[in-house]
Amino acid sequence: MSYKTLRKTPGDGFDRIQWYDARLNTHTIRADDPITARTVAPGERTRKPGKWKGQKPYQGHYWCAGARTSVFHESMTEYAGMMLIDHLYDIIAVYAQPMLMTFFDGRxxxxxxxxxxxxxxxxxxxxxxxxxxxxxxxxxxAHAARVCEVLGWRFTLIDQLSDTVRMNLEMMSRYRHHRYTPTPDVEDHILRTAKRNDTFGSLRRALITDKPGELIPFLFHLMWKGELSFDLTARFTEHTTLTAG
Incomplete structure (x- = not known):
């Protein structure tokens, strides 16, 4: 197993953030000032895991719909986590293994x-x-969450995703690409119809046209974007309640 990593610094009583730019130059800041933290601009992964015979984690790339780019994942668990974040938040950029956080105590x-x-x-x-x-x-x-709070950043730890949540995400993610974005009039039609048909089954039937399944990709895209929401933790069926807006 071989790794290419940004060199760790010893704990010196301060929290620090280090990252590579696109030319692999190392940048370091003290993580105590929200203004200075705006300079953090990852250009390359700070930790690159190797591959080996018998490896269990499946490495690959997830296509992030919000950022419209592929992002590296070290395992399928990370893939699912990135899919959840892509669904829940309005992302415009994303970086894998973007930085090294060294905390005051050396961790x-x-x-x-x-x-x-x-x-x-x-x-x-x-x-x-x-x-x-x-x-x-x-x-x-806990250290990472504390530093993020100081800097005014959001911190999320995904430590569990049920099979149901994962399957619901995968169902919608098939239509996450912007090619499935409906035109404004089609979107308005779907959302207005959803207000009169509150379950997936009734909405699907109300959207039937003379072309089988014509509006379904747009429907799932609006679900992915959160324009139509539902309980992500419950099994998705014809009776699932959809809420517009």
Missing amino acids: YCYPDFLAIEADGTRHVVEVHPKALMKAEDEVKF
């Missing part, structure tokens, strides 16, 4: 993702299953 972490939301919010995302959580991990994530 450190390489966050899984940094997402930039449309309103400028920076969003650090960690994906770590509860079954693999150790006491040291809990301390590390």
Whole structure:
């Protein structure tokens, strides 16, 4: 197993953030000032896992609909976590393993993702299953959450995703690409019809045209975008309630 990582710094009583730019130059700031933190601009992953025979985690790339780009994931658990963030938040950019956080006590972490939301919010995302959580991990994530709060960033730890949530995300994500964005008149038609038909089954039937399934991709795209919401934790059926707006 081989890794290419940004070199860790020793704990010196301060929280620090380090990252690579696109030319692999290292940048370092003290993580105590929201204004200075705006300079964090990852250009390359700070931690690059290798591949080896018998490897279980499946590495790959997730196409992020909000950022309209592919983002590296180290496992399918990370893939699912990124899919959830892409669905729930208005993302315009995302970076995998974007930085090295070194904390005042010498502990450190390489966050899984940094997402930039449309309103400028920076969003650090960690994906770590509860079954693999150790006491040291809990301390590390608590440090990361604390630093994010100081900087005015959002912090999310995804430690559990049920099979139901994952399946619901995968169902909608097939139509996450902007090619499925309905025209304004079609969107208005679907949302107005949804207000008169509050279950998926009744809405689907009300949207039938002379072309089988013509409006279904647009319907699922609006669900992905949150224009039509439902209980993500419950099994999706014809009787699932959809709420417009």
